[in-house]
Amino acid sequence: MDKVLCSIGTRGRYDTTLPLALAAIINQTKRPDKVVIFDDNENPRDVRNELIYKNLFQMMDIKGIEWEWRFAAKKGTHHNHQAANTMGYKWVWRMDDDAIPEANVLHELFSWTLHDPNLGAVGGSILTPPLQFEESFPTATMANIDAEPNIQWKYIHKRKKVEHLHCSFLYRAGIVDYHLGLSKVAHREETLFSNALHQKGYDLYVVPNAVTWHLKNPSGGIRSETDQSMYAHDEQIFQNFQKFKNNTIVVLNCGMGDHLVFSEILPYIKNPIVFSCYPDIVPGESIAAAKAFFGDIDQWNIYLKMAQWKWTGSLNEAFRKMYL
């Protein structure tokens, strides 16, 4: 059976919704193999020996759920999710510290992974009382993202293919990266990430009978920064990705020889838009332009990728894995 990691980032909610979220995870009818908690608090407190948490972690021990508390780097939730994404699990169930999944959620989401080799991610309803969107009919396409409510904000009655997911969902790990060019508020992080799976050719679904209650605690939270310029920065990056949504973005921030090897696979890449260090070898826009568009370009760093993949094949094959 494929292993599932449950990843949850927390900030400012030690004493409110985080224990509720952990209790709900513990009481899943399908248990995750491991829970990792990324503590992004400005002033972290070691709660592991406090009564409530001690009990929760003992419950995990009793139920055979491995757990890990990580004091995170306070760079934003996307960095934490990216760490989880590369921890070696086949599937990651991403959770919020104010989201309370009903007991069957992981079982229901995971059941869809068993017979669909092309499944990239699957999510259920993410409901906040009072319900406001039951009469809406969102398309869940990127084209309509700014014109409609998120499809997960209402009860889902029928499985539906979508182009992006929100808040909490189960995804195939290690396929695409979280976008680390976003600011600490990580505005649109899950949209960019889930849509990247879609762009890579994997299917995304919303499914019925998997309800998570999102308590939207106004205090604390991973996006508790109020600096509007961070949101504007992230929105600009999101819009830049949308501009290239029909392209395969290629960023060659590497050596001359790497460009030569890459040049062999360029003809096979679907509609490439290239950013290159050596335009005489691989024509394209500059690396500075790539940084201006996307903020961070490490997700295209072929050496970083080969290290993450523990790569033993050829450089040519690594480029193929990244871009084809």
Place this chain on the structure above:
Amino acid sequence: MIIVSPYSKKLMNGRENPKNYPYWSVLLMEIKEKVIQIGVSGEKQIWPDFRPDLPLDELKELLMQCRTWISCDSFFQHLGYIEKKPGIVLWSVSDPLIFGHPENVNLIKSRDYLVKDQFLWWEDQEYKHDAFVDPDEVVKALELF
């Protein structure tokens, strides 16, 4: 004519690149054909005919004119591969199964010298003279070419 590309990219910390072959002077004395050294300005000249900073088109032209070439693990071995002109590559700490091409003759003394993590900075690696094959082996490979 034989092209030699003796040096890999300069390291940012100024140390010797652990991929640079240490026995060029001995090796070049054994080659009985015309030799042209290519590279970039600032690299040590080890042969009278040194042509630094050639544009890519001129490098390709030169490549087409040579009988073969000898290089450390640098961009030139990739150029030879892409241009379908095989040559001899002298390996030490980097892995020819990852960074090399089977179309070339890849001379490696022992895989025991390969660094464990192939994807970190070469700046962090110690230079090891004994990680490279002897010049005699290179000459033999050249004769068989």
